[in-house]
Amino acid sequence: MATSGKLQAPLYVKVNPADNVAIIVNPNGLPAGSVFPCGLTLIEHIPQGHKVALTDLAHHQPVIRYGEAIGYALRPIKKGSWIDESLIELPPPPNLDELPIATKTPKSLPALNGYSFDGYRNPDGSVGTKNILGISTSVQCIAGVLDYAVKQIKETILPKYPYVDDVAALNHNYGCGVAINAPEAIIPIRTLQNLANHPSFGGAVMAIGLGCEKFLPERLLKDANPSNIISLQDYHGFGDMVEAIVQMAEARLIQLNQRRRTTCPVSELVVGLQCGGSDAFSGVTANPAVGYAADLLVQAGATVLFSEVTEVRDAVHLLTPRVINQNVGHTLIREMKWYDQYLANGEVDRSANPTPGNKKGGLANVVEKSLGSIAKSGSSAIVGVLSPGEKATQKGLIYAATPASDFVCGTLQLASGMHLQVFTTGRGTPYGLAVAPVIKVSSRSSLAEQWHDLIDVDAGRIATGEASIEEVGWEIFRLIIDVASGRKQTWSDHWGIYNSLCLFNPAPVT
């Protein structure tokens, strides 16, 4: 476990040789007069995770972190000063019409053989990491009835089927009072369709609708057989509705209870990456360690999704050179342009990110946050780009365009077929998903200590020198395999802490 509390000697982390700032590692920050081994002396107090000037900076001089300009000094800054967000001018975002595409596509990493996990092989050949009865819904109207039925199923029926992990009501806010023919309605619709057919549901689909909604339950399922669908308006009152749901569910529980784990190659896994509540350590501890694990997954032939448009937008000039071909590059740029326009329509600019918590954690602006965020993607070629909610059909590293909102990104990555999510956090969030395990990686040891029963991996040991990026990367990779195999349980699964699905619906409500 973490030992950062013991750290006394002044310590900073500098990421790139070109950097003229570094971040303070010591848990309570450091007072004026603190002297580092290199001789640098602080001229004022600097909190943990915040930036120290390694040299004198002139007015307008670039502030360099990760070897990139995160902004420009708004006044002369003395060596040893605290460079807080108010001293840095936000640079313009990378121009989407002038990006280098596929200019530095990484060579294929060497194959990593010999790793497998114990998953559930489905009739259609896909693989699940959980054995869940997923009950899809076409409209929020029916949520109260379904919740009542699911409570009854969990209390009285599920215990008879010990090989089934859980029953998940896939409630959401779509289906009625929405513009389902609007151009952007394709996003929530395909998200719901892909969620309904998630591989951890073992093909035992069922869907509940009302009967008069715009988005009908038939549209949810690949197999829209009437025997898989209940429309409440066809039933004779509440008691009858609940009975019908319970009966349909039990037939599927019998089927799911036959499922057993079998050895599957790691190449079957779809792992989603996300961060939430980031701090200045995220980009030097948790995210690079996850990036290392992402490379291992890619080397083993798995699919890795990274996401969060508003958090990669300012570092997109570092992503487009890494794409596998022109087509993937243009698709990536198209997604960025779509989101620029979406934000502009709402009269929002990118300064809406980072959050106050990010700033408290030392992140000055969205450029610094983005540079840290993309570290999660590791070093392999970007082989594909998904629009929000599209299903992944390729192996390798894929950019799945989603909002950065934790619960929206999680919902969309699930729709893309994610079996398991790795979630990095600096400030801490108890986020979890019913359908896929979420491994939480803390950027600071102090968070791992404080949230001892919520954080699964402490990457803060990288800042203190107790562990290397490679070591924590391997630890995450092995934990992914163990969790995907059901041999280890994440804290959020242990407690049953699950966030609601939250659809991304850029179209109007009516």
Add this chain to the structure above:
Amino acid sequence: MATSGKLQAPLYVKVNPADNVAIIVNPNGLPAGSVFPCGLTLIEHIPQGHKVALTDLAHHQPVIRYGEAIGYALRPIKKGSWIDESLIELPPPPNLDELPIATKTPKSLPALNGYSFDGYRNPDGSVGTKNILGISTSVQCIAGVLDYAVKQIKETILPKYPYVDDVAALNHNYGCGVAINAPEAIIPIRTLQNLANHPSFGGAVMAIGLGCEKFLPERLLKDANPSNIISLQDYHGFGDMVEAIVQMAEARLIQLNQRRRTTCPVSELVVGLQCGGSDAFSGVTANPAVGYAADLLVQAGATVLFSEVTEVRDAVHLLTPRVINQNVGHTLIREMKWYDQYLANGEVDRSANPTPGNKKGGLANVVEKSLGSIAKSGSSAIVGVLSPGEKATQKGLIYAATPASDFVCGTLQLASGMHLQVFTTGRGTPYGLAVAPVIKVSSRSSLAEQWHDLIDVDAGRIATGEASIEEVGWEIFRLIIDVASGRKQTWSDHWGIYNSLCLFNPAPVT
């Protein structure tokens, strides 16, 4: 109870003497050859709720219902034909720049004295109809932890406080990953603020946040005392968080358990009106009966909210003459224009409404739906207009601008201070709200029979002649008083069928 099953003789309902169409009342529709008492003979089968031509109509002739043109004949139509949606051309919407304002303001209705209800009088003078511990939340991130704590509270603590009705976790999808400084962000923000201070919570407020979110819990409460707020990032792990929530909740349960009902004038009530799953009967049975009850409430000095922009937009020329003054008229028009623009931004037009279920129920288009929908508002003057989520501060009939989506409208009316909702439905929806009772009024007796344990009032008796609009109106008015007093329970409260809160957030997700 309803007796529509016995109805055999052909029956139609014509609303206005000027109408050239009527709707079929008989539950299974009527076959070709059916002869009405007036001599009209059907020349083809017409389903229940659908329109019959009372005269021959020429191509382009107006189709008149409620005394208004709901559209124009797309080809010549024979007397006795079924006029389905495909035969009617949608007329242009009323021009918002050419509306008559306050030209026919209704005179004050005579006062209705002598009616009271048993409500909970709060320290600030407001009145509640339930005694609920409402736990506000600033961000969805914390929902999993709060749900765990609330389950524990309900199972182990709440039974000790028998005078408290319920504990409601006010979860939602706002708070992080949203553009909280976007111009339209005011809507979800004031909605959450007004929900947190709902009168049925008795002033015993508490709010749970994470700590790093954009929208902080301090912004939720009038009394943002730290003793009312828990930020999970301040706690030592999951067990500690749950313990803190349970403790804060119990202190408030002790306080709420002292609340007792006292006699309150009906003028303290805020009643919301809504329809969902409408059919062609809604506008002749359920909605006019609710309109009659609305008039009684206004006469008794209460506040009545009607809503659903997309369903009044096409009948707004019948509302602007009824406003109390120019200012209210201009505010109403401003809200309509805002929504026109909002839909246009999403490339949606008003043909997105009605729903397939509405159409199956006989509603040809949004004009016909709107004319039926505004019948809920009764006949009194419109004294005020609220933007989405604003709190009502006036007595009388108020237009609360909201989307038509049942769960969005319900959430916004709750924020406006609604104590109780009257919900009319033709196709049937099991919708309910944890914070306010929902009285469900069916437009057809066949629905009331089929959904015997979900529908509270059968207004279908109006179509069959078994009851008058006045009789059902009084029945609804008396039921409102009984439910507000806790003497009668709605079906949705009986079963505990509650829809999630669903915020209206026209601003982007980030």
